[in-house]
Amino acid sequence: MAAVEVDDIVVHRGPEAAVDGVSFQLERGEVLALLGPNGAGKTTTVETLEGLLTPTEGRVRVLGLDPAAEHAALMPHLGAMPQQGGVYPGARAREVLDLVAAFHADPAPPGEVLERVGLSHKARAEWRTLSGGEQQRLSLALALVGRPDVVILDEPTAGIDPSGRLLVRQLIADLRTAGLAVLITTHDLEEAEKVADCVVIIDRGRVVASGSPAELMRAAGSHEIRFGAPPGLDTAALGKTLLVAVDEVAPGEYVVAAEATPSNINALTGWLATHDLPLADLRAGRQSLEDVFLRLTTITGETPVVRVDAARRPRTPQR
């Protein structure tokens, strides 16, 4: 049994379906990143996993439990970090953590948790006096103090400084190593690429791609060779030789839509040599997850250009 199972759920917020046929699974010891543009349905999905919203169609299970109908049984095992803290403004950081720890049968020592999120020095500070990033860190501590089996972190690094981001990434990696199932939503695609075993990209309430970051980048045909040479090369002729598209993306800067295999590099340098053209620089590259994301999601209000479904998830076909 997967730690989290989401099967073809439809979730309404008002008359509109904010989530419209989303499926994925998350195993223990895995990190899944839910990505998507603003309004895609990430928080709606997360709130459904937390039992705060109920799907009108489909099925959700967390540790085999229905999060809405079996909320009380699930809560001790689920650590959730909401997008907004929801903490009483006058409460002190350590007090809030102690309070939440007291609800759990076997909590982690609150002092240690505060230390792990780099907030020991603010233990006595009131919530309202914490900076945005510090509030985020405290929310993360609140999600972890009950020693959960499944952790859901809604934008865990939003507003957190670069060293805090590293800390959160390390923390997520530690949780995975400890065998927890970790689901994060994020707009930080570099973060998703670094920490996630599986990425699910949703747009307008539907899954447009899922798979490991590497699978997605491979499936999107994301390899390229970049090189510098004199401006105005005959890219059509070079493209014919290489049997792929060649673009001059800036004067004297070229991108070949091909993997940097020895034979492709050989063909490219051979063509330049034949035409007595100098090679200024040569880089083998891979597009980032951000490139893939932008290709797949609706950033202009038009229909997504490419749809990839690279991995075993979702199990059921998307509608």
Ligand SMILES: Nc1ncnc2c1ncn2[C@@H]1O[C@H](COP(=O)(O)OP(=O)(O)OP(=O)(O)O)[C@@H](O)[C@H]1O
């Ligand atoms: N309380 C609500 N009442 C009605 N509609 C809502 C409510 N909350 C969200 N929505 C709508 O549901 C859709 C999905 O919103 P959701 O918050 O799940 O998106 P998201 O992917 O988390 O976005 P973001 O990246 O901006 O946080 C949006 O169209 C949003 O306007």
